[in-house]
Amino acid sequence: MPSFREIQEELPNVLETNMTPRLELRHICKRYPGVIANDDVSLSIMPGEIHAVLGENGAGKSTLMKIIYGAIRADEGEMVFDGNPIASHGPSVSRALGIEMVYQHFALFESVSVVENIALSVSGKFDLTVLANRVRDVSKKYGLPIDPHRFVYNLSVGERQRVEIVRCLMQKPKLLILDEPTSVLTPQAVIKLFETLRQLAAEGCSILYISHKLDEVQVLCDSATVLRNGLITGTAKPKQSTPIELARMMVGADLPETHLDPSTTSDTPFLNVNHLTAPSDNPFGISLNDVLLSVFGGEVVGIAGVSGNGQAELISFLSGEVLFKGADTITLGGKDVGQLDAGYRREQGLAFVPEERLGRGAVPPHHLSDNAMLTGHRLGMVKNWMIQRGKANDFAAQIIRKFNVKTTGYESAANSLSGGNLQKFIVGREIELGPKVLIISQPTWGVDVGAAAFIRQALIDLSRTGAAVLIISEELDELFEVCDRLYVICQGQLSKSLDRKNTNVEEVGLLMTGLNNNSNSDNSKAV
Amino acid sequence: MDLFIAIFTGTIIAATPLIFAALGELVVEKSGVLNLGIEGMMLVGAAVGVWVSYAGLPMPLAIMSAAAAGALASLLFGVLALTFLTNQYAAGLSLTIFGTGVSAVIGKGFGSAPIDALIPLEIPFLTEIPVIGPLFFNYDPLVYFSFIMFGLISWFLYKTKAGLVVRTIGESPESSHAIGYPVIKIRYLAVMFGGAMAGLGGAYLSLAYTPLWVENMTAGKGWISLALVVFAAWRPARILFGAWLFGSMTILQLQGQALGISLPSEVLSSLPYIATIVVLVVISKNWQFLALNFPTSLAKPFRPAE
Structure with a gap:
């Protein structure tokens, strides 16, 4: 060579x-x-030329x-x-x-x-x-x-x-x-x-x-x-x-910047994961191994890692889509929620934005008002088993206005919006619920630069009002931009907590490969 | 001993139509297509086989016509499901209904007229060996052909490049298209192969098993074949064992009296079906094995990107 x-x-x-x-x-x-x-x-x-196509x-x-x-x-x-x-x-x-x-x-x-x-x-x-x-x-x-x-x-x-x-x-x-x-x-x-x-x-x-x-x-x-x-x-x-x-x-313009103000965090964690171990019975899945994670009110915490290292499994346990059969492992505001479903956890103040916007975050052919109601129905949009259409429309309109969603109105179908605008709408919907804990996966995946900056700033602002924000992302730049603390996930194992100010891309990168995890498995595996 | 030989050979014979139909459906499903029309295609094959035989044409021609008729019937499903991207469940069900009707119309011509049956081959020396002979060397040619097809299909799917292409199309037609394989064309071929095999299965019923035409004579064997593919977790060897299991249950039910089983006949005749359900439930527990063999794109319509 x-x-x-x-x-x-x-x-x-x-x-x-x-x-x-x-x-x-x-x-x-x-x-x-x-x-x-x-x-x-x-x-x-x-x-012999290396030619970039940028965009x-x-x-x-x-x-x-x-x-x-x-x-x-x-x-x-x-x-x-x-x-x-x-x-x-x-x-x-x-x-x-x-x-x-x-x-x-x-x-x-x-x-x-x-x-x-x-x-x-x-x-x-x-x-x-x-x-x-x-x-x-x-x-x-x-x-x-x-x-x-x-x-x-x-x-x-x-x-x-x-x-x-x-x-x-x-x-x-x-x-x-x-x-x-x-x-x-x-x-x-x-x-x-x-x-x-x-x-x-x-x-x-x-x-x-x-x-x-x-x-x-x-x-x-x-x-x-x-x-x-x-x-x-x-x-x-x-x-x-x-x-x-x-x-x-x-x-077409200068890159927007985000502002990360200093945070004051709560005394006890809003979201806590205590020694979560969950073997996967699916050969295409990842087993979680002794995951320790806590997110306090008032801070943004990130989980870095190459996708497919257990993020999907961890998220489904946190959101309540998969229940965890074990006591005092997943707690929300001090309450054991491991065996309680997603709906119950949302009542306890959890909000969640999944990675897949169409199909999981929103119902593609339904209009924005319906999609706003999917998680917003607890805000008085259902009364005596009947939908309060006016309230749902108002809620959707409020999200569209506050989060600068470019659309013709709350009657547009979710799949008629561009990726960035739909993501702004979904993030806006969850933030407007006033959550104590917000979990968000790949917040700016496939989103244009302007919308990405807007979403990142919204997440920081939410945490500064006292909420706990957990971001799972593959984009290291993004995590370093918005997070107060970071974890790294690799092969189903979560690293120790890293203070953003005291770490750097190289250290996080090494943890992403599992080199610092002291694991005896083939190191090349995660690279 | 005679009873054992009767049960053994009976099992092999009863399993043969299932082996044909299920192996054909296996190839179809491996390519990611679910054809629920097996029952219909078997009936068409059965009726056409008898028709050709009744017309006085030689047996090999009757068998080949049945296979061709099955393939032709499957083409109907293919056009609906692969070209017009109709829901595959609906297209398959309508093929079953269509096949039931068409076979009845064909059958009107000759009613229940008896025909020459496909008879067991006399293999010099081998057939005459005591016990071994009657057990293994006293079957009609289609039984041996079903074993040849089993070997060919296993070899094709797991040892040849074309088989690899079929399997990978079943996992991800999008990726297969992206690296340049004609997904729709290959799926058409798989569907037609499945149709021909179902036609053979039907012909076996009407030319060898009970050599005459009776309306609806498949009596659910197409559906059992479909279940077999699932129960076998999409592996050819398991289809063989599954078919034998159902075959043996069918024979046990017939021989129930001779064996001194004093269960009500309703219970006995439901045995093969109960066995399917039990085995299906047990087998679906093995997540890992299923995930590796299950054609991920099964029954999902695919249109190549433009």
Whole structure:
């Protein structure tokens, strides 16, 4: 493996000697009912170039990449690969050309082994033993350790990504597309991934790197195309640009800031979890192991961790969707609630915002007034078994006003709102209940920057009125922005409490990999 | 000894139509499609088999026609469920109703006229061995063919790439589509294979088991096959054992008097069904095994992204 410096020196030669772009997009348009996902998008990428496509959630990045890969068809525009125009094509044509893609939400199958997954996208004789050896070779060459015979459901998210990347590399790609590859990785794993990508680029492979994270793009990419609302708003050399310039192109305004005032916390915890141990009988689930957690009134507490490390299981125990058969393990305001259901816990002042907005946080086809009533019905909206429609409408209207939800009114269907606006509505609904404890999972996932800042500030403000706020998030930046204290979850184990002021991204990152947990399991497992 | 041989061979024979239909449905469900129309397809196969045989055409042609008729009937379900994305439960149920009706119409032509039955093969030497011969080498060709199909399907699903593709489509059609597999086309093929197998199961009933046509002669065997797939947790070997269990219950019920079992006949005839329920309940406790073999996308409509 050549050293990092050698790669940097080789790179300019590669760019100069081969002047045909690896890929050229000309005037790509893609329209969906009510939204233009890509509007006249053109870009070009040279062999061995690492090119960023920057943009917020919903800017049209993923759509553009799927068009290149052939998973969806553009309405207009043309694509030229190595100088040859490509007519309408599907993923198999792309793969024959040497285009490979690592999806944001992986296209792996849980119930079969790693090598079987890879066999599905490799042509040639179906011989798993031979293929397993090839997988080992490639994974060794690029420093991506994986065991070809393990079942995918056993793998951590980071390992799954390695499988995806190895699957692509098996084909010796000419163009590798990565869609938000770091959203599931720890900071340390990101560094490793970048080494692999630089090695690939040095070998002449072009890389399209989709991201909304400015710092990563600045470290990794040679050039960048910025998208906003489906339009190109600029191109840049990220290494020579400032984050503020890039952010303006991406957001159209300066990045909003949140204010974290000092907090005064309650004497006793509002929410307390005492040695929670819960083995999972589902092979795709995670067992919780001796979880200790307390959240006091007046503070924001975060749980960091790569998803799939027990967050879903812990949340379902806290919200009451799954009951815990054990006394004095989960207490709410000093009261044992482990065996009491979600409705009862809400009566005790618990509010909860799940990760899935549509289907769990809101009923998609129902209008906002109905959705407001789902959890707001305790505020006098039901009288003698009858719905007080007026009160429900007022409540919904109040949320829309206070939380700046962009919609035509409380009669709009939940699924007609954009992700950010629906999230503002759901968070607003829970905050308006005046909870003592608010549990919120991935508060700004898939939400635009403006709405994300608004939601974060609302969570801080809620805690400063005396409520306890617990945030479960994959976004470390977000947790460091809003939390007073942090825990890290890894393989079903929760770390000790960390004071935000006395910790840093590196320490949290190590805890996310389980390296500090003193566990005897394979360390690479959680990376 | 004669009684044991009678029960053993009776079990194998009674299990054969179930093995055909359930193995076919297994492949369909493994691809993520739930076809509740087995009963209908079996009836169509049974009626067409008798029809062709009654017309004086040779037995192999009658059997092949039954399979073809089953596949054709399944196509009806396929168009509804895979092309027009109708609810799969509804499409399957309507296929059962349709198949029951169509088979009755076909059957009008020949009533309950007796036909030449599919007879056991005489295998030189093997059939003549005492005990072993009657136990293992005295069956009609379709019984042996059902075992060949069992071997072929197990090999196909777990050893070939095409089988891997079928299984992964059943887990996630979205991902399969994303890496470039023609999900709908493969599901069509699976559905038609299931239809052909159900047709064979039906033909076995009307050409070998009770060689004549009677309206509704499957008497719920399609539904039992469907339950077998679930009870077997989507594993081929378990389907075989399950079918034998039901077969043995059916035979025990028939031989009940000879064995001196003095239970009311109603209780005896409900035994196979009670056994299904009990076994289903017990088996569904093994979460882990189920989660690994259950086709996650079962009965969910899929439309490729555009």
